[in-house]
Amino acid sequence: MDLIADLKRKYPGAWAWAFGDSPEMADELADLVVKGIKTASCCSLASFNTDDAAPGPGSYHIILNGQGAPVCVIRMVSLRLVRFSEVTETFARKEGEGDLSLAYWRAEHQAFFTREGVFAEDMELVAEEFRVVEVV
Incomplete structure (x- = not known):
């Protein structure tokens, strides 16, 4: 039985993807989502714009x-543009990573976006907030 296909039937139009840029990061961040600690994420506007059908509020993932392997299904509740330099402590805490501080968020995300080849203090991010609708 293909669990991803079953979930896509249950949530038509759902995207299947992993957080981060390594299997270890995907495991760590998915675990934070399942535990309810991570309720937000972000990506560079550049990577968001490369998707043919970018997800919007109400979409399932x-x-x-x-x-x-699938671990949960989330539903996007909001998306907004924000510059890297303008991310708040509140948003950093919702990302649920490390010690939940803005300093940790900035250091880790600067490293991530540098690996992606797009980092700049004034870069635009798509800030996404979501809720878990099903744990698999």
């Missing part, structure tokens, strides 16, 4: 672990 099947979150995969580092091995490509």
Whole structure:
């Protein structure tokens, strides 16, 4: 039985993807989502614009672990543009990573976006907030 296909039937139009840029990061961040600690994420506007059908509020997403297996389904509740330099402590806390501080968020996300090749203090991010609708 293909669990991803079953979930896509249950949530038509759902995207299946993993957080981060490594299997280890995907596992760690998916675990934070399942535990309810991570309720937000962000991506560069550049990477968001490369998707043919960018997700909007109300869209469903099947979150995969580092091995490509589904762990939960989330529903996007808001998306907004924000500059890297204007991310708040509140948003950093909703991302649920590390010690939940803005300093940790900035350091880790600067490293991530540098690996992606797009980092700049004034870069635009798509800030996404979501809620878990099903744990698999």
